[in-house]
Amino acid sequence: xxxxxxxxxxxxxxxxxxxxxxxxxxxxxxxxxxxxxxxxxxxxxxxxxxxxxxxxxxxxxxxxxxxxxxxxxxxxxxxxxxxxxxxxxxxxxxxxxxxxxxxxxxxxxxxxxxxxxxxxxxxxxxxxxxxxxxxxxxxxxxxxxxxxxxxxxxxxxxxxxxxxxxxxxxxxxxxxxxxxxxxxxxxxxxxxxxxxxxxxxxxxxxxxxxxxxxxxxxxxxxxxxxxxxxxxxxxxxxxxxxxxxxxxxxxxxxxxxxxxxxxxxxxxxxxxxxxxxxxxxxxxxxxxxxxxxxxxxxxxxxxxxxxxxxxxxxxxxxxxxxxxxxxxxxxxxxxxxxxxxxxxxxxxxxxxxxxxxxxxxxxxxxxxxxxxxxxxxxxxxxxxxxxxxxxxxxxxxxxxxxxxxxxxxxxxxxxxxxxxxxxxxxxxxxxxxxxxxxxxxxxxxxxxxxxxxxxxxxxxxxxxxxxxxxxxxxxxxxxxxxxxxxxxxxxxxxxxxxxxxxxxxxxxxxxxxxxxxxxxxxxxxxxxxxxxxxxxxxxxxxxxxxxxxxxxxxxxxxxxxxxxxxxxxxxxxxxxxxxxxxxxxxxxxxxxxxxxxxxx
Amino acid sequence: xxxxxxxxxxxxxxxxxxxxxxxxxxxxxxxxxxxxxxxxxxxxxxxxxxxxxxxxxxxxxxxxxxxxxxxxxxxxxxxxxxxxxxxxxxxxxxxxxxxxxxxxxxxxxxxxxxxxxxxxxxxxxxxxxxxxxxxxxxxxxxxxxxxxxxxxxxxxxxxxxxxxxxxxxxxxxxxxxxxxxxxxxxxxxxxxxxxxxxxxxxxxxxx
Numbered sequence: 001x002x003x004x005x006x007x008x009x010x011x012x013x014x015x016x017x018x019x020x021x022x023x024x025x026x027x028x029x030x031x032x033x034x035x036x037x038x039x040x041x042x043x044x045x046x047x048x049x050x051x052x053x054x055x056x057x058x059x060x061x062x063x064x065x066x067x068x069x070x071x072x073x074x075x076x077x078x079x080x081x082x083x084x085x086x087x088x089x090x091x092x093x094x095x096x097x098x099x100x101x102x103x104x105x106x107x108x109x110x111x112x113x114x115x116x117x118x119x120x121x122x123x124x125x126x127x128x129x130x131x132x133x134x135x136x137x138x139x140x141x142x143x144x145x146x147x148x149x150x151x152x153x154x155x156x157x158x159x160x161x162x163x164x165x166x167x168x169x170x171x172x173x174x175x176x177x178x179x180x181x182x183x184x185x186x187x188x189x190x191x192x193x194x195x196x197x198x199x200x201x202x203x204x205x206x207x208x209x210x211x212x213x214x215x216x217x218x219x220x221x222x223x224x225x226x227x228x229x230x231x232x233x234x235x236x237x238x239x240x241x242x243x244x245x246x247x248x249x250x251x252x253x254x255x256x257x258x259x260x261x262x263x264x265x266x267x268x269x270x271x272x273x274x275x276x277x278x279x280x281x282x283x284x285x286x287x288x289x290x291x292x293x294x295x296x297x298x299x300x301x302x303x304x305x306x307x308x309x310x311x312x313x314x315x316x317x318x319x320x321x322x323x324x325x326x327x328x329x330x331x332x333x334x335x336x337x338x339x340x341x342x343x344x345x346x347x348x349x350x351x352x353x354x355x356x357x358x359x360x361x362x363x364x365x366x367x368x369x370x371x372x373x374x375x376x377x378x379x380x381x382x383x384x385x386x387x388x389x390x391x392x393x394x395x396x397x398x399x400x401x402x403x404x405x406x407x408x409x410x411x412x413x414x415x416x417x418x419x420x421x422x423x424x425x426x427x428x429x430x431x432x433x434x435x436x437x438x439x440x441x442x443x444x445x446x447x448x449x450x451x452x453x454x455x456x457x458x459x460x461x462x463x464x465x466x467x468x469x470x471x472x473x474x475x476x477x478x479x480x481x482x483x484x485x486x487x488x489x490x491x492x493x494x495x496x497x498x499x500x501x502x503x504x505x506x507x508x509x510x511x512x513x514x515x516x517x518x519x520x521x522x523x524x525x526x527x528x529x530x531x532x533x534x535x536x537x538x539x540x541x542x543x544x545x546x547x548x549x550x551x552x553x554x555x556x557x558x559x560x561x562x563x564x565x566x567x568x569x570x571x572x573x574x575x576x577x578x579x580x581x582x583x584x585x586x587x588x589x590x591x592x593x594x595x596x597x598x599x600x
Numbered sequence: 601x602x603x604x605x606x607x608x609x610x611x612x613x614x615x616x617x618x619x620x621x622x623x624x625x626x627x628x629x630x631x632x633x634x635x636x637x638x639x640x641x642x643x644x645x646x647x648x649x650x651x652x653x654x655x656x657x658x659x660x661x662x663x664x665x666x667x668x669x670x671x672x673x674x675x676x677x678x679x680x681x682x683x684x685x686x687x688x689x690x691x692x693x694x695x696x697x698x699x700x701x702x703x704x705x706x707x708x709x710x711x712x713x714x715x716x717x718x719x720x721x722x723x724x725x726x727x728x729x730x731x732x733x734x735x736x737x738x739x740x741x742x743x744x745x746x747x748x749x750x751x752x753x754x755x756x757x758x759x760x761x762x763x764x765x766x767x768x769x770x771x772x773x774x775x776x777x778x779x780x781x782x783x784x785x786x787x788x789x790x791x792x793x794x795x796x797x798x799x800x801x802x803x804x805x806x807x
Contacts, residue, residue: 084640423770431749433765
C-alpha cells in the first residue's frame with residue numbers, strides 16, 4: 001500500500017486518518033505498526049523533504065534575499081508549501097473588525113503539515129499543566145494526569161529523537177534515563193546569558209528539541225517501542241538507520257534532507273508505509289464525517305483537489321488529526337438529523353475554548369559579544385537553551401498578578417547573515433555610512449540577542465470558532481469564523497515577560513532595543529500568531545461539558561476519534577507538538593485495543 | 601547627460617522634492633508594472649537572479665545614481681569589494697519592482713529619494729551625484745544619514761537614506777563577499793559542534 005497517485009482507494013479500511021502532521025503521522029504510525037489497515041487523507045500535495053529541502057542555499061540565491069512575502073510569509077526558504085496566513089481560495093473570517101479581537105490562522109497544505117517547518121522545540125507538559133483548575137481555580141483540569149502521559153512522552157522521544165538534559169526543575173519533567181539524546185554545546189551568547197541570568201535567579205537550561213544530536217540507537221530502541229512485534233522492530237530499525245545525525249548547519253525551518261530533525265514525512269511516514277498497511281491520499285480536502293442510521297461513523301466525504309469531485313471512503317473508525325481548528329471545522333460541517341449542530345457536538349462545545357500561546361518579543365545588543373572571533377554558531381538549526389518558568393512558588397503564593405507561567409526562548413550568535421543583519425543599526429551607530437559603516441557592521445554582527453516569551457493562556461468564553469453563515473471556500477465548504485479576546489491574565493503576563501527579558505538583557509550588560517511597553521496590548525502577539533492553536537473540542541469526564549473522553553474518543557460517536565490538539569483542555573507554556581504526539585500514540589493504543597475487543 | 605535629459609531630470613526632481621515635502625510616506629504609491637509573484641509553491645532549489653521573476657524597472661539614470669549611492673554606503677576596502685561590485689543595485693531594483701504589498705511603498709521612497717539626491721547634487725555642486733567627488737557625496741549624505749538628527753528640510757530624504765542603507769546592507773551582507781567580510785563561517789557541514797573556543801570563553805569571562 002502506497003501513495004495513491006491513481007486516486008483509487010480500497011473499498012474499506014480499518015481506520016481513516018485525516019491529516020498527516022504530528023498527530024496524523026503519529027496515529028498512522030502506531031496503527032499501521034500494529035497491523036491496522038489505514039488510509040491517510042491529506043488536503044495538500046505530496047512533499048518529499050529528501051528531494052525538496054533547500055539545505056545550503058543562501059539568501060542571495062532567493063528572490064528578494066529570501067524576505068517574506070504573502071506567497072511565503074516566513075521567508076522564501078521556509079518549508080511551508082501552499083500555506084501561510086492566507087491560503088488562496090480557502091479563507092476564514094473574523095467576527096470583529098478590531099485587530100485585537102481577531103484570530104490569525106496558519107495552515108500548511110502539504111504532506112506532513114506544519115511538522116516540516118516547526119521550531120522542533122519539544123517540551124513536556126508538567127503535572128501542574130494537566131490540573132490547572134485544581135491549582136489556581138481557572139480554566140479546566142484534564143481528565144488525565146502527567147503520569148498517564150509520561151510513558152508516551154518517553155516513547156515519542158525515543159521514536160523521533162529529542163536532545164536535551166534532565167534538569168529536574170519544578171513542573172519541567174525529566175525523561176526516563178537513556179531516552180534523551182545529548183544536548184548540543186551552548187553558544188557563546190547562551191553561556192553568557194546563563195551566567196548573568198543566574199544572578200537574577202533565572203535558570204537557563206538546555207532546550208529539548210527534535211533533532212538528532214547523534215544517531216539514534218537503532219539496535220535497542222525498536223524493541224523498547226514495539227515489544228513482541230519483530231516486524232515492527234525491523235522496520236523501525238531500518239528507518240532509524242536511514243536518518244543521519246545533525247551536521248550543525250542550516251536552519252530547521254527549511255526542513256531537513258538528511259532526516260536529522262523530526263518531520264512527519266521523514267520520520268513517521270516511511271516506517272508506516274514500509275508496513276504495507278498505509279495508503280496515503282494527498283490533495284484530498286475532507287469535508288465531513290459520514291454516519292449510518294445508528295449514528296456510527298462510516299467514513300468521510302472529501303473533495304478531490306484535481307477534479308473538484310466529491311468522493312467517499314469508508315472505514316471502521318475515523319480519526320480526525322487535521323490540526324485543531326480544521327478538525328473543529330470538519331465536525332461542524334458534518335451535519336445530520338441526529339447532529340444538526342455538527343457531529344459529536346451534543347454538548348454544544350465544539351469550537352469553544354480555543355487557545356494560543358501568550359507571546360511577546362524584545363531584543364537587545366550586548367557589547368561583550370562585539371567583535372568576537374569567527375565561531376561556528378549555526379548549531380542545531382534552532383535554540384540550544386531556554387529559560388523555563390521559574391516563579392511557580394511565587395505565583396502559587398499569590399505574589400504575581402497573573403496565574404500562569406511562561407518560558408523564554410532566545411537566539412544569539414554569528415548566524416548566517418540575512419537581510420536584517422546590518423539593517424536598523426542607527427540606534428547604535430548614529431547613522432554611519434561608508435568605511436565607518438563597514439566597521440560598524442563587523443563590530444555589531446553577532447552581538448544581538450532576541451527573546452520571545454511563550455506563555456500559558458487561560459481558556460475563556462470569548463475565544464471560539466464557528467461556521468461562517470455565508471462564506472464558503474473554493475470547494476463550497478463553509479469556512480470558520482473566529483472570535484478572540486485576550487483576558488487580563490494574558491496581558492499582565494506579557495507585561496511581566498517584557499520586564500524579565502529587559503532584566504536579562506541588562507544583566508548581560510546590554511541595551512534593550514525598545515523599552516518594555518507600558519500597554520501590553522500593544523505588544524502581545526495576535527491570537528493564533530504563534531501557531532500553537534489548541535482546543536476547540538476538549539476532552540473531559542462529563543459528556544455534557546466536553547467532546548471527547550480521556551482518549552480523544554468522541555462521546556457521541558464511539559468510532560470517531562480526535563488525535564490532534566483539539567481535545568486540549570489547557571495550553572501550557574510548553575510548545576504543544578510533543579504533547580500532541582504523545583496523546584496521539586496513547587489514543588491509538590486505546591483505539592487498537594477497542595478494535596480488538598470488538599467495541600468499535 | 602544632454603540638455604534635454606537634464607531638464608527632464610530637473611523637472612522630475614522638483615516635482616519629487618515637492619512630494620518629499622508633503623511627506624513621502626503619505627504620497628500615492630507609484631505603481632510597479634503589473635507582474636506576478638512566485639506563488640505559494642515555488643522551486644526552492646533554483647538559483648534566482650533579479651529580473652528572473654518580474655521585470656526590473658529602474659531607468660538607466662536611476663541605476664547610475666543607485667550604484668553611486670550604494671558605494672558611498674558600502675565602498676570597497678581592504679576586506680571586501682563595494683556594494684555595486686557584487687550586484688547590490690540589481691537587488692534594490694528587484695526589491696522596488698516586486699509585485700508584493702509594501703514594495704510599492706518602498707518604490708515610492710526610493711524613486712523619490714533618488715530624484716531628490718540628483719536635484720540636491722545639482723543644487724549644491726552643479727553635477728550628477730555619480731560624478732561628484734567623494735567629499736561632495738559625503739557632504740550630502742551627512743545631512744540625511746540619521747533621521748533623529750536630520751534638519752526639518754532633510755527629514756524625508758533621511759527616511760529615504762535609512763531605507764536605502766538597509767537595502768544596500770541587506771543586499772551586500774547576504775552575498776558570499778559580504779558574509780566573508782563579517783567572518784561568517786557556517787553553512788557547511790561539520791562533524792561535531794564544539795561550542796565557543798577557549799579564546800572566546802576567556803574574552804567573555806566564562807573560561
